[in-house]
Amino acid sequence: MxxxxxxxxxxxxxxxxxxxxxxxxxxxxxxxxxxxxxxxxxxxxxxxxxxxxxxxxxxxxxxxxxxxxxxxxxxxxxxxxxxxxxxxxxxxxNVKTFSIGIYNSEVRRAHMMGEKHRQLDDKWGEINYVELQATNDDEVRRTIMRKFPPERGFVIESVQEVKKSG
Missing domain, CATH: 1.20.5 (Single alpha-helices involved in coiled-coils or other helix-helix interfaces)
Known part of the structure; x- marks a missing residue:
């Protein structure tokens, strides 16, 4: 195209x-x-x-x-x-360190009967020492009682402030 x-x-x-x-x-x-x-x-x-x-x-x-x-x-x-x-x-x-002596009465009783406690080690029949930081004795006792309840047989033998050396 x-x-x-x-x-x-x-x-x-x-x-x-x-x-x-x-x-x-x-x-x-x-x-x-x-x-x-x-x-x-x-x-x-x-x-x-x-x-x-x-x-x-x-x-x-x-x-x-x-x-x-x-x-x-x-x-x-x-x-x-x-x-x-x-x-x-x-x-x-003013936080202090405390040494707490604690044992378990159920373990002691079982040991006296010549038995073993079904849950806890035999060492709990003797006083065990635990260190904890707190501001006073009352706070220490409340904390320890939460961790180691008296209704499970734990007994607080002593609470002493650890003095810092130096």
Whole structure:
């Protein structure tokens, strides 16, 4: 169909007119080729940019993971420091060390009968000494009674403050 129009154009407007039309068609075709080349280069450039952004994203995710790990480590350090600080405050708050002598009457009774207690070791028939930190005798007795309840046969023999040497 294009050849027909070229022949008709050559007959109507002559060879120079037909040449002009052909040159216009060639220019239009070149514009399309340049546009296609530009768009294919643009697609390649954008693909490369996406690759760069993905690499940067992976790097950022890795850095976030590192920082999160450091955050957890620092939080653990904070907990340790808080414990140390509370110990220091407790030392300044007049906390004392007490030695508590305790035995179990049920174990003693079973030992006298030539039997063994079904739950506790024979050592509980003798006085065992436990150290505990507290501010006064009452606090010591409450704590010991929670750990070693009298209803299970535990008897507090003595409570003495341990004097610090030096």
């Amino acid at each position: 294009t050849s027909f129009w070229l022949i008709m154009g050559a007959l109507l407007i002559g060879v120079p007119g037909a040449t002009f039309i052909v040159l216009q068609m060639i220019a239009q075709h070149k514009k399309q080729i340049y546009a296609y080349e530009w768009s294919s280069q643009e697609v390649i450039r954008r693909g490369q940019r996406l690759d760069e952004l993905e690499k940067m994203s992976r790097g950022a995710q890795h850095k976030i993971a590192e920082l999160t790990k450091q955050k957890f480590e620092l939080e653990a350090e904070i907990v340790k420091l808080e414990k140390l600080a509370s110990k220091a405050v407790a030392a300044e708050a």
